[in-house]
Amino acid sequence: MTVKFWKASRNLVMGAVLACALINAASSQQSGTVLRASSTLLGGTTATIEIDIAGPKTANTETNLLLEFGPDGNSRTNPVPDPALPATTTFTVSSSSGGSHVFPLFGGFESQAFPGKNVAFNLLDPPTSPGLYSLSIVHLQEVPAGVTEIWKVQINGLPRAGVRTIASVRQGAFRSLVPTGVSQGPPAITIVPPPVTVGSAPALTVRSSGGLDLSNVALSQVAITPELGISGLGIGNATPNSIVVSFNVANCTPGGERTLTIRDQNVAASAIFALAAVRQTPAISVSPTRVVIASTATLNVMSTGCFDLSGVRPSQVSIVPSTGISGITVAATSATSLSLSFAVAGDAPLVSRRLVIENGDSNSSAAFEVAAPFHPPPPPIHHCTPSQRCCEEDENGSCTLCINRPRQCP
Known part of the structure; x- marks a missing residue:
C-alpha cells in the first residue's frame, strides 16, 4: 500500500513540477527554484541540493530523492528526451551525521561510508527515461524525534546550458538549492553587422546570451542555411560571449534571408541575417x-x-x-x-x-x-615594263618572266 501511494504521489509531484518547467521552458543559465517537496534548476556545470531528514523515523525507513534531467523546453516524450549528460558527471553525497561518497553517472551502492545507512544511486529506467535517477537512503537505525539530518548532493560536470533538472523528495524536505534565480531568457545569439552583400567576404560578430558559451565552439558546430553560394566558413576571436564568423558569398548568389546556427553541446541558437543581392543585368x-x-x-x-x-x-x-x-x-x-x-x-x-x-x-x-562565304579576289595580272619583254605567262595571263630588251627569251 505504501509503495502504491509513493508511486502515485511521485507521479503527481513530478507531473506538477514538469508542467511548471514547461511553462518556463525558455529558461537560461543559472536559474532555479526550490520548494519543500520539489525543485527545478537550469544552467551551470555544478549544482548543490540540500535536504532535511527530520525524525522520528523508524529503522529501515527509506528517504528517496528523484532527479530527472532533460532538454530544456522539451514538449514531447516521444521520442524519448535524452539529456546527453557527459560521462564525467558525478554526484557527491554527504551527510551531517557523517560520511561522504562520490557516485559516477552510472550509479552505485555504498554501505560503509555512512554510519547506519545504506545509500544507493541508480538510473531507474534507461530505455524510457534516460535522465531519471534515484538516490535512496535507507535508515538502518531510527532517527530520533528532534533530530534533523542534513544531506547534501553536489552535482558536477553538467552541460553548461540547455539541461533542465527537476527534483522531488519523499520522506524528507528540500532545504536549499544552488543555483537559484529568475530565468533571463533562452540561449540566443545576435549578429553585428547586418546585412551581407552578394559577392563579399563578410566577418560577422556574433554575441550570445542565455548561457550559450561560445569559447569552445568548433567549426562543425556552426552552420549557415540555406548554404547555396556560401563557402569558406571560418571562426575566430572566440570568447564565452562572442565569436567572429567569416565566410565568402559567391557572385550571383540569390538574395534573401539566411539563418546562422551555433550549437553548444545539446543546445542551439539561431539568428537570421539578410543577404542583399546586387542587381545585375543578364x-x-x-x-x-x-x-x-x-x-x-x-x-x-x-x-x-x-x-x-x-x-x-x-x-x-x-x-x-x-x-x-x-x-x-x-x-x-x-x-x-x-x-x-x-x-x-x-x-x-x-x-x-x-x-x-x-x-x-x-x-x-x-x-x-x-x-555569304568569302571568296578572295584574284591576284592582279603582272605585265612587263615597255623596256622589257615577257618570256613566260601563267594561266591568268600574268607574266612570270620579264627580260630587258634587246635580249631574246631563252
Missing part, C-alpha cells in the same frame, strides 16, 4: 559573330550578369529571324557557357540575326550575322 555574348550560308555553324555562348546557362535546353533557344535556320542543338553547358550548333541553309537571307535564350523569369540575347 547578358550573353557569342563567338564567332559571323556564320556563313550552306554550313553547320557553331557558336560559343558566354554568360555575364549572373545568367545561368547550366540547364539550358534547345527548347529555350531561338534565333530571330529563323528563316533558313534549323536543327538547333545545345552541348557542353555550364553556368557560364554553352556550345550551340545549327544548320544554315544555302538560301538563308543574308541578314543580322539575334540569338535569344530564355531561362526562368529572365532572358538574354546577342547578335550575329549570316553572310
Whole structure:
C-alpha cells in the first residue's frame, strides 16, 4: 500500500513540477527554484541540493530523492528526451551525521561510508527515461524525534546550458538549492553587422546570451542555411560571449534571408541575417559573330550578369529571324557557357540575326550575322615594263618572266 501511494504521489509531484518547467521552458543559465517537496534548476556545470531528514523515523525507513534531467523546453516524450549528460558527471553525497561518497553517472551502492545507512544511486529506467535517477537512503537505525539530518548532493560536470533538472523528495524536505534565480531568457545569439552583400567576404560578430558559451565552439558546430553560394566558413576571436564568423558569398548568389546556427553541446541558437543581392543585368555574348550560308555553324555562348546557362535546353533557344535556320542543338553547358550548333541553309537571307535564350523569369540575347562565304579576289595580272619583254605567262595571263630588251627569251 505504501509503495502504491509513493508511486502515485511521485507521479503527481513530478507531473506538477514538469508542467511548471514547461511553462518556463525558455529558461537560461543559472536559474532555479526550490520548494519543500520539489525543485527545478537550469544552467551551470555544478549544482548543490540540500535536504532535511527530520525524525522520528523508524529503522529501515527509506528517504528517496528523484532527479530527472532533460532538454530544456522539451514538449514531447516521444521520442524519448535524452539529456546527453557527459560521462564525467558525478554526484557527491554527504551527510551531517557523517560520511561522504562520490557516485559516477552510472550509479552505485555504498554501505560503509555512512554510519547506519545504506545509500544507493541508480538510473531507474534507461530505455524510457534516460535522465531519471534515484538516490535512496535507507535508515538502518531510527532517527530520533528532534533530530534533523542534513544531506547534501553536489552535482558536477553538467552541460553548461540547455539541461533542465527537476527534483522531488519523499520522506524528507528540500532545504536549499544552488543555483537559484529568475530565468533571463533562452540561449540566443545576435549578429553585428547586418546585412551581407552578394559577392563579399563578410566577418560577422556574433554575441550570445542565455548561457550559450561560445569559447569552445568548433567549426562543425556552426552552420549557415540555406548554404547555396556560401563557402569558406571560418571562426575566430572566440570568447564565452562572442565569436567572429567569416565566410565568402559567391557572385550571383540569390538574395534573401539566411539563418546562422551555433550549437553548444545539446543546445542551439539561431539568428537570421539578410543577404542583399546586387542587381545585375543578364547578358550573353557569342563567338564567332559571323556564320556563313550552306554550313553547320557553331557558336560559343558566354554568360555575364549572373545568367545561368547550366540547364539550358534547345527548347529555350531561338534565333530571330529563323528563316533558313534549323536543327538547333545545345552541348557542353555550364553556368557560364554553352556550345550551340545549327544548320544554315544555302538560301538563308543574308541578314543580322539575334540569338535569344530564355531561362526562368529572365532572358538574354546577342547578335550575329549570316553572310555569304568569302571568296578572295584574284591576284592582279603582272605585265612587263615597255623596256622589257615577257618570256613566260601563267594561266591568268600574268607574266612570270620579264627580260630587258634587246635580249631574246631563252
